[in-house]
Each structure stands twice: as C-alpha cells, then as structure tokens.
Amino acid sequence: MFRYNVRGENIEVTDAIRDYVEKKVGKLERYFTDVPEATAHVNLKVYTEKTAKVEVTIPLPYLVLRAEETSPDLYASIDLVVDKLERQIRKFKTKIHRKSRETGLDKISPNTYIEDEGAEEEAPEMDIVRTKRLSLKPMDSEEAVLQMNMLGHNFFIFEDAETNGTSIVYRRKDGKYGLIETD
Template identity: 25%
Template structure:
C-alpha cells in the first residue's frame, strides 16, 4: 500500500513519517485491498485553538471504495491516533456491509424530513485543484469532471466554489453508506429510483433524512401521467 504524506502550513518531520508507517498496518489488516492512503497534516495558526492546533486527515482508496476520517489534537501523533480510530471503524463498517449484502442486507430506513444544512462546510475527499478566479466562469462556465472554480463575490469576503463530480445514480441506502464512509453530515447524489438530485443527511442519533429536488413542470407532468 502506498502512503502519501502532505503537509499544510507545517513541516513533516521524519519521526512522524516513521510513526505513520508503523501504524498503517491497522489499515491493511482490515482492508487488505487498500491501494493508497493519503495523510494530510495541517496546522492552525490561531493561538486560541492551541488544544486542537494540529489536524490529521486520512483518506484510504481500496478498489472503488474511498474511506475518509479526520481529527484534531494538541500534537500530530495524538491527532493521528484519533483519526486512525475513526478510519478503522469506518473500514470495518465497509467490510461488514459487504458481508451483509451477501446475506440479503436490509436497507436502513430514513425519514424524508426537513433538510438542515450542516453548520460547517468540510473539505471534500478529492483534494485541492487549480481554480479559475474568473467570476464569469464561476457563475456560468462549463466544468469538466473533477474541475472546480472559485471566485470572490465583488468586494465581499464571500467565496463561491463550484465543482463537478461524476457519479453513477444510486439508491438511498447506497448514499447513506457513502456518507458514513467519508464522514460527512450529508451526501449529494442522484436517486436511481426517481432520477432526482437528492441529499441524505444526519438528523440526530441514528436517524437520517432524505431531501429531493424536482421542478413544478416535471411534477405536473408526472401527475398527469398517473391520471392517464
């Protein structure tokens, strides 16, 4: 398994590299098909955040499965341990789910309740790409798969970022599974049963919700087809 270490606003010491390599056997034990693990170490410069100044993000690629976890702490080793605990838990869930599907796995029920967006935006698992700071391209430009654009709105501190992901339509159950693997509070997907852009999200505890979008014209068309 390839181990790729990246530092953001912090220099990675050889001692930490050695610690990472020694601990990654936990990943290969649970996911022997893991091909690569990306380790991103970053540092928060705000002295008020001293207790959580160091952040470690782990992303494992195992076949077509991507599993992600992150954690912050006072130092890089303790942050790594916390992130690794989360990662191994999600890897076990992925492994157990594959076993469950062989035993007629029952989908997790969800509630189509009111969608509450997460209070804090998180980085996606694809990493950083070169961005186009042209306002026109950010608003109306065409993007290729994996491409993104980012632009400030006028003289305000507001930044708009657009990115194109290409993914096969999936069921609600599959979307919940993907959300848990990457550790986000929500997951955007195309519902293969309805063809609608949809979002699954955490509500509270083990409760989930699903939010779908459609146009009035299309809903009216579907109602007419049902009556016909």
C-alpha cells in the same frame, strides 16, 4: 501494501512523524487481502492556535476511506483518524456481510478484499424514512446560498443558470460555503 504520501503544511515532516504515520495507518492493512497497491494520502497541518489537523484519504477500487481530525496534539490526531478509519472499515464489512446474507450469495466482490476480524459489529440500519421531491429552479450560487440560509439548512440543491447543470451549495465547518458542480 500501502504506499504513503505524507505532506505537511506549516510543519516539517520528520522521519519520526513519517514512521509514526506509517506504523499507525499500516495497522489498517490487516483488514485487507488481495488489494491492488493503494496510496495513503496523509496531510498534516499545524495552525497558529496550536492545533494539529490530520487528513487521511485511501482510495481503493470499491471504497474511498477518508477521515480528518483536529486536536492540540499531532500524534493524538493521527490516532483519532486511524480509529475513525477502522470504524469505517468495520461498518463497510458489516454492510457487505448483511447484503450477502440477504441475497443468498456466498461472496460479494468486496468480500475478497476485507478480511473477517471475528464477530460482526451491529451497524445502524440505513432505512430511508422520508423522501422529498423538488423542482430545481435556475439560479446562481449566491442566490442558492441565500435560499439555503433562509430555509435554515446546511445544503441546498439548485440548477445552475449558467451551465444548466445540477449544483449543490453547502455550509462548511469553518462557516464558509462550498459549491459542488455536476458534469
């Protein structure tokens, strides 16, 4: 069902590594039925400080599964990523079941893709507890980063002065900054 695109950065992807990835990620297939063929994109990175990072992305028609994990052992990172993806699938399945009970519908389209694995896990409620309204001030990304840092936030939404589009700057895990631009 899954096709695999396994890439390595600073590491040669051996047959043993590829087989391990396919075996572990392949276990996720038991949660799906009637899914069009999907490609599991797996990036393996080894850093100079002897840590291994594994990123897995599986785009599906109704959901994108994505997880990454870093640890000293490549195989442990693969195991941890698969565990994260499994939790994401269970959370999605719980949300779909809850929604179908609330609306009184027997089936919601993604249910045909997710196989029931027995008892349903309780997921935390996704209640919105606060709403904020803001006016977007036109500025460039450098000014937005300064505003974000002054406020002590991890992200900042602003109107890009050049494109007049809404953009977001955010602080990455590595301490650098990212920019998301809208069309």
